[in-house]
Amino acid sequence: DQQVKQNSPSLSVQEGRISILNCDYTNSMFDYFLWYKKYPAEGPTFLISISSIKDKNEDGRFTVFLNKSAKHLSLHIVPSQPGDSAVYFCAASESRNQFYFGTGTSLTVIP
Amino acid sequence: NAGVTQTPKFQVLKTGQSMTLQCAQDMNHNSMYWYRQDPGMGLRLIYYSASEGTTDKGEVPNGYNVSRLNKREFSLRLESAAPSQTSVYFCASTPPGSTNEKLFFGSGTQLSVL
Numbered sequence: 001d002q003q004v005k006q007n008s009p010s011l012s013v014q015e016g017r018i019s020i021l022n023c024d025y026t027n028s029m030f031d032y033f034l035w036y037k038k039y040p041a042e043g044p045t046f047l048i049s050i051s052s053i054k055d056k057n058e059d060g061r062f063t064v065f066l067n068k069s070a071k072h073l074s075l076h077i078v079p080s081q082p083g084d085s086a087v088y089f090c091a092a093s094e095s096r097n098q099f100y101f102g103t104g105t106s107l108t109v110i111p
Numbered sequence: 112n113a114g115v116t117q118t119p120k121f122q123v124l125k126t127g128q129s130m131t132l133q134c135a136q137d138m139n140h141n142s143m144y145w146y147r148q149d150p151g152m153g154l155r156l157i158y159y160s161a162s163e164g165t166t167d168k169g170e171v172p173n174g175y176n177v178s179r180l181n182k183r184e185f186s187l188r189l190e191s192a193a194p195s196q197t198s199v200y201f202c203a204s205t206p207p208g209s210t211n212e213k214l215f216f217g218s219g220t221q222l223s224v225l
Contacts, residue, residue, distance in 0.1 A: 002152075002153070004153070006153075036214075041218065041219075042218050042219075043115070043201050043203070043216030043217050043218050043219055044154070044201070044214075044216050045216070046213045046214065046215075089153060089154065091154075098156055098159075098169060098170075099156070099214070100153075100170075101146075101153040101154040101155070102153050103151055103152060103153040104153060
């Protein structure tokens with residue numbers, strides 16, 4: 001049973017606009033969340049994380065928002081660039097022990 | 112600095128054959144992991160090793176064995192491959208003292224079992 005869900009398999013956005021990638025989870029004990037980015041034929045690379053004690057974390061063009069009551073997190077990329085085209089995975093863990101990954105969202109940024 | 116290196120990059124097996132996927136990291140990381148990625152399933156943890164000499168099961172350990180040969184190397188063995196094990200396999204590691212927040216992944220091994 002998938003504990004972390006990314007319900008949008010793909011997303012297309014114009015260059016310069018905002019990309020919003022969504023992630024839902026079912027386990028209320030999850031207290032740490034991450035986003036990974038993956039290019040074809042490469043391993044995932046860490047992008048940004050957030051602890052459950054926060055509701056927002058920002059790193060440059062990337063911001064992650066956490067809504068604990070809704071068990072929902074989102075990744076905002078502003079402004080989107082063609083190099084951001086990749087598959088994005090969210091992941092969640094309880095006490096940073098074992099991470100559960102979502103199925104990924106393929107982002108295409110159109111020049 | 113190579114990071115996490117996986118070999119081979121591609122492999123085709125027949126049902127029932129055995130093979131070992133190799134993983135090595137040169138970053139002095141303590142914890143190492145094996146994940147598999149399947150379409151529509153995300154990445155699922157097969158086994159992990161918190162430190163040299165220890166291994167633990169993840170979400171989907173059945174059909175696999177692992178060996179933490181030393182601090183650098185963590186191998187994944189399929190004793191009798193099955194078509195359900197067709198997948199992309201990723202090895203990952205995390206630094207010492209890490210709260211597990213930054214998994215460093217290898218580039219993956221694409222395995223097909225016919």
